Amino acid sequence: MLTLKDLAAAVGVSPSAVSLVLNDRYAGRVNEKTAQRIKQAATDMGYVPNLLARGLRTRRTQTLGLISHGVASVPFASRMLEGVQVAAWEAGYLAMLIDTTNRAEIAELSSKSLLQRDVEALIVAAWYHRVVETPAVPLSMPLVVLDGIAPEGVQADGVVPDEVGGALAAVRHLIDAGHRRIAFCNVADQRFIARTLRQRGYEAALNEAGIEIDPSLIVAAPEPSTVAAVPVMRALLDRSDRPTAVFCFSDQSAFAAYQVAASLGLEVPDDLSIVGFDDQQFIADALVPGLTTVRLPHYEMGVWAARRAIDRLQGKVDGPRDLYLTPCPLVIRGSVSPPR
């Protein structure tokens, strides 16, 4: 490998000169002509600085640590990793990945392993919106929680989906189509912060339209999966005063709505309009008709997290930590129509 010293020898100057020039700090220290010669030689000879050596000296490694608590094992969340990675790359950074899915207890170990490598900032990712345990890091190190919020008292930025806004848009869309009896199929598990927020959006939409909230139209499955939602959905739809539309906590439960509707002989969207949440590939797009749903902005959240970490490193942002609500756009396909 070609080192800075080799390059200096080749050009006939000192290593210092080369370093200064290649880091663009040579103003007033190296003659412009010499600088050009050095730059030329660097590209000609294909010199690439060794980041370990640089990092050792400067403590700047151009590297982010990405600890995920079970992200890699959840399909849709890999978009988050992609977002982090792309945004990091654009700023000249790379991410080191650790997933702790199978060994929750090693969070501390993981962060140690990252600190050993002098990562400059830490991003802690979850796979659904919740409070996330964060490892202890030096206060000077930027810490960003991705798809989650930091525990009380921890100095960390956070980025989460705007659940309320997404739900609001979804239910407004149903109201705009003419629906008045709109059910909400929530999830019961308290770990999901989104359950409260999406319900808040649902209620806000009904309120602003002057529609009274009918508690019997708000139901909850034990978890967001399709199988868990089927019985709940059946109870909801198999009654005389059934709703004309249902807003579902997840695309998976929306999938259950399709299945139950079909088994009851109801047509989607004419007999039953459906809106989901998540915009999961392979579900939303695969159903017939396509599922109108709210997209979880995983990619964008990943981008925000990386950018924020780097902005803090570069001093472009400082001051108090933020919790950024990422917009959740409504994706319109074919599962909503006016009530029959």
Add this chain to the structure above:
Amino acid sequence: MLTLKDLAAAVGVSPSAVSLVLNDRYAGRVNEKTAQRIKQAATDMGYVPNLLARGLRTRRTQTLGLISHGVASVPFASRMLEGVQVAAWEAGYLAMLIDTTNRAEIAELSSKSLLQRDVEALIVAAWYHRVVETPAVPLSMPLVVLDGIAPEGVQADGVVPDEVGGALAAVRHLIDAGHRRIAFCNVADQRFIARTLRQRGYEAALNEAGIEIDPSLIVAAPEPSTVAAVPVMRALLDRSDRPTAVFCFSDQSAFAAYQVAASLGLEVPDDLSIVGFDDQQFIADALVPGLTTVRLPHYEMGVWAARRAIDRLQGKVDGPRDLYLTPCPLVIRGSVSPPR
């Protein structure tokens, strides 16, 4: 941060002694008593070696480079990343992630950026079984292609699913259930190496059972998606001599089979048995009845790739490069029964 020098001063020995002891190379150079004192102090004071410094000196960074050509953007493949990461972790390694989805042309740049950081080995991941372009790396650096095979002449290990074996098991399962008219819904896109291999498995299963291959039962959709498969599936099933079972290239096309079967009034599995391929969460498990399918061993492939890279680094494996066929287990749910 506590350095080795600090620790040495605290114990009252030279840095050399500490280094030797902590790396377990002190036999005959440091007295056992002293060694114990050093080890004790190291844990007491919480010393962690700086991997940058170590790497600079030894060229061993305990770091793998993971270049993915669009893995992070494909849901199920994140299990591969997880596999890589877990296996790397177990060997004391970490992975640096680069995804080139949005900028194919920068493969070279990416590898440069990894080489700059002295990664010890490179894993190149694809998101479906195919020939993968590999960046130029020093011959001494282990290179493993994950879910793909290296171009002719490139020195790289590879790991792919055993597509033939998986298909064989799937179709055997149908034959064992009593089916004789078994269709195969393939995909037309030539980029998918799996299309040929899965068909080979299908044909082998029929052959060994002495069932003649009926070309009219082999159809292909333009791509593996659900929407693309629907018309093909309809043409296949909406005829008098329709098959009693269909083996599908993907879970997504199997999903299409469910939909078409429902629209034709056919019951799954009694009127039509279905086997898929991939075992995608949220499809295979969400369908009613559950989809019997062949699991793509993404996690296991990731583990194999990382292990192989590290084994080569440690000299536990050498000699010619391998292409490892990972078994694809059949996952039995409820979509297969004897023909009516």
Add this chain to the structure above:
DNA sequence: ACCGTGACATCAATCGTTTGACTCGAGAGG
């Protein structure tokens, strides 16, 4: 003739480890 100044460049220390070469005594062997 002397000093100050600015431009250009290099020196040498440093980051935290690793490791081959070396030192220093003590005891063994002749």
Add this chain to the structure above:
DNA sequence: CCTCTCGAGTCAAACGATTGATGTCACGGT
């Protein structure tokens, strides 16, 4: 008494960069 060997450590030079301090030279002003 001299030399050799061995055990227990230390020295000091790397690894490849960065950077504050320093040096040198030419030129202009007094």
